[in-house]
Amino acid sequence: MTGQTLAGKAPGAPGTGTRLARLVARGPLHVVLVLVALFWLLPSVGLLVSSFRSAPDNAAGGWWQVLSAPAQLTVDSYQALLEDPGMVDAFWNTVLITVPATVGVVIIGALAAYAFAWVDFPGRDWAFVGVVGLLVVPVQVALIPVADLYGRIGIFGQISGVVAFHIAFGLPFAIFLLRNFFAGIPRELLEAARIDGAGEIRIFFRVVLPIGLPAIASLSIFQFLWVWNDLLVALVFAGADATPLTVAIREQTRQFGANIDVIAPGAFLSLVVPLLVFFAFQRYFVQGLLAGAEK
Amino acid sequence: MALAFLAPALVLLGALVVYPIFFSAVRSLFDRGGDSFVGLANYGDMLSSPRTRTAIRNNVIWVVVAPTIATGLGLVYAVLAERVRWQTAFKVAVFMPMAISGLATGVIFRLVYEDDPDRGLANAVLTTVADVFSSAGGYAGARPSQPDLLGAEGEAYVSTATFAPGDTARLGLLALRPSEVPDDAELATVPAAGDDTLAGVVWLDFTRGGGGEAGAVDASEQGLPGVVVEILGATGVVATATTADDGTFAVDGLDPGAYRLRLAESNFRPPWDGVRWLSPTLVTPAVIAAWLWIWVGFAMIVIGAGLSAIPRDVLEAARVDGAGEWQVFRQVTAPLLLPVLLVVLVTLVINVLKIFDLVLVIPPGSVQDDANVIALEMWRVSFGGGRNQGLGSALSVLLFLLVLPAMAFNIKRFRSER
Numbered sequence: 001m002t003g004q005t006l007a008g009k010a011p012g013a014p015g016t017g018t019r020l021a022r023l024v025a026r027g028p029l030h031v032v033l034v035l036v037a038l039f040w041l042l043p044s045v046g047l048l049v050s051s052f053r054s055a056p057d058n059a060a061g062g063w064w065q066v067l068s069a070p071a072q073l074t075v076d077s078y079q080a081l082l083e084d085p086g087m088v089d090a091f092w093n094t095v096l097i098t099v100p101a102t103v104g105v106v107i108i109g110a111l112a113a114y115a116f117a118w119v120d121f122p123g124r125d126w127a128f129v130g131v132v133g134l135l136v137v138p139v140q141v142a143l144i145p146v147a148d149l150y151g152r153i154g155i156f157g158q159i160s161g162v163v164a165f166h167i168a169f170g171l172p173f174a175i176f177l178l179r180n181f182f183a184g185i186p187r188e189l190l191e192a193a194r195i196d197g198a199g200e201i202r203i204f205f206r207v208v209l210p211i212g213l214p215a216i217a218s219l220s221i222f223q224f225l226w227v228w229n230d231l232l233v234a235l236v237f238a239g240a241d242a243t244p245l246t247v248a249i250r251e252q253t254r255q256f257g258a259n260i261d262v263i264a265p266g267a268f269l270s271l272v273v274p275l276l277v278f279f280a281f282q283r284y285f286v287q288g289l290l291a292g293a294e295k
Numbered sequence: 296m297a298l299a300f301l302a303p304a305l306v307l308l309g310a311l312v313v314y315p316i317f318f319s320a321v322r323s324l325f326d327r328g329g330d331s332f333v334g335l336a337n338y339g340d341m342l343s344s345p346r347t348r349t350a351i352r353n354n355v356i357w358v359v360v361a362p363t364i365a366t367g368l369g370l371v372y373a374v375l376a377e378r379v380r381w382q383t384a385f386k387v388a389v390f391m392p393m394a395i396s397g398l399a400t401g402v403i404f405r406l407v408y409e410d411d412p413d414r415g416l417a418n419a420v421l422t423t424v425a426d427v428f429s430s431a432g433g434y435a436g437a438r439p440s441q442p443d444l445l446g447a448e449g450e451a452y453v454s455t456a457t458f459a460p461g462d463t464a465r466l467g468l469l470a471l472r473p474s475e476v477p478d479d480a481e482l483a484t485v486p487a488a489g490d491d492t493l494a495g496v497v498w499l500d501f502t503r504g505g506g507g508e509a510g511a512v513d514a515s516e517q518g519l520p521g522v523v524v525e526i527l528g529a530t531g532v533v534a535t536a537t538t539a540d541d542g543t544f545a546v547d548g549l550d551p552g553a554y555r556l557r558l559a560e561s562n563f564r565p566p567w568d569g570v571r572w573l574s575p576t577l578v579t580p581a582v583i584a585a586w587l588w589i590w591v592g593f594a595m596i597v598i599g600a601g602l603s604a605i606p607r608d609v610l611e612a613a614r615v616d617g618a619g620e621w622q623v624f625r626q627v628t629a630p631l632l633l634p635v636l637l638v639v640l641v642t643l644v645i646n647v648l649k650i651f652d653l654v655l656v657i658p659p660g661s662v663q664d665d666a667n668v669i670a671l672e673m674w675r676v677s678f679g680g681g682r683n684q685g686l687g688s689a690l691s692v693l694l695f696l697l698v699l700p701a702m703a704f705n706i707k708r709f710r711s712e713r
Binding site: 026040041042044046060062063111114121124134135139140141143171204232235246253256264274277286 | 385407
């Protein structure tokens, strides 16, 4: 149906002849789009295939050689990677940073968003404009001051510091996204709960959170991807014991050619988790984008 | 009551986002260790040091080029994708990279940009396409086995002796690895020349294991196919021949006389081996291309949503009025889409100002200075070995000032929506 409206079908009945003509006319369009799609897919395929080849094979020729020599494929690099305690620790550090940073931003953001949406307090609108302004603050401006602050309270280099930083910088978007969603909840629903004698906390957990789930899903995915994929914040705040996967792989990229058997599977390991999240929750991801992901 | 809900967010935002802005502003007025007040000296350094100037210049290139291309491509893809049935698959392919980290994207593109066309995808594709159109000979580095018979003339080789119809020329070459001899090469033979035929053989005058005689076509020696042989008369090239699989060539119908033979320059031209993507001049465009790979999908999705929000009856009305597809796009779709395009552009500009990981990962160490951007330099100066947090703070304040217009845009848009 969409195809036909978009093709500008004139009122009247198009015969199979015109349909065929249209298909032929569209041939170049299909070719162009297929080429574009290949252009977007092949680089990732390259990484995937490279990660399943040995370092000497990768040094000798491009990944497409497996098309003629499938015997090159091996899981040796992954085996070595999983036996490397540094990399395994880094993977778990990534999890230990990402999960609390995501849960934290959802809880703290939802609480604040509820207050902005449904609790009257003086200066509310101005404060919310402030939150909108904070959406675009670059993390760079906070690196030196927060490093100094963490040094003084003794959490510099620790996972908790990295998590707190990610929550803080995730909050403006969280509050913005959730407030706009919460504000759309019908007032009668909240009034009814109040009449039933529910307090604000009860209303928040029993009414607002369940209704807000789609927005919370969008937020969670964004925060998850942002934190999981972060390199800069971890480079600054994560010490040797808190190093996540991105930082560990980055160390290896200084000797790119020599370490390709660590870099390729490591990079693939680091991107497969967000990719799964992306495919599983694509709908919420798109909704979050459209709600104004301006980080 | 409200305070209880807001307190955790306010504490975190205050301590880790708002307070740092002021701290950085003050810190930028102090020296590298933070001990003595230096006024605006850090800003002076920032604007005079070649490294930071390159970084600022590159950031300008990024801001001007990258968001515009991403928005433009996103628009084109969104419009085109709507016209095919498999648009969902197409869109997923293009915006999937959004889930991938800058680091992993950097690794992916380091592989794509390898110089060697046998390893880097970009150069492999380019050289393959170029091979179709150009005539690289495939015998780069070969030289005559008898230098007194064939003399160098530029990149080509010309016979010192002359040949007449009825003669047979033996033109031996050396210095080719066995892998450089084409697969379809056969054992060299010496052709018999007819009365008005000038014939000859071009072969690899080298017997593996030794024992061959220079200038003689020995039993196990291979002909070199595809060599372009030019027959030179008094006035220049009078005929051209190409050797067969056994290395032989023959030219009929020559007038009697003396001719010299030339192995054309094209035989010895080395094949084009692609573009040096990560050289100082190209590294920034190359990193921008990797960034586009991530962000065009974002532009496409947001613009696509904007497109589908345009009421169908408006488009239909224009078509009924006789407007062509291009006119409909220019006069109806584009104006209605303008606000969306602006939002996408501003979002991408903010993103590009802060670009960091791709520039850290893709350029090899030797060209890092050429690819430098403000966010990367800020990190390098303050944490990555520089240890000059005064200058680092000045750079971060610069970044903050640069996003202020975007902040104003967001606030204005937000208030007008209410």
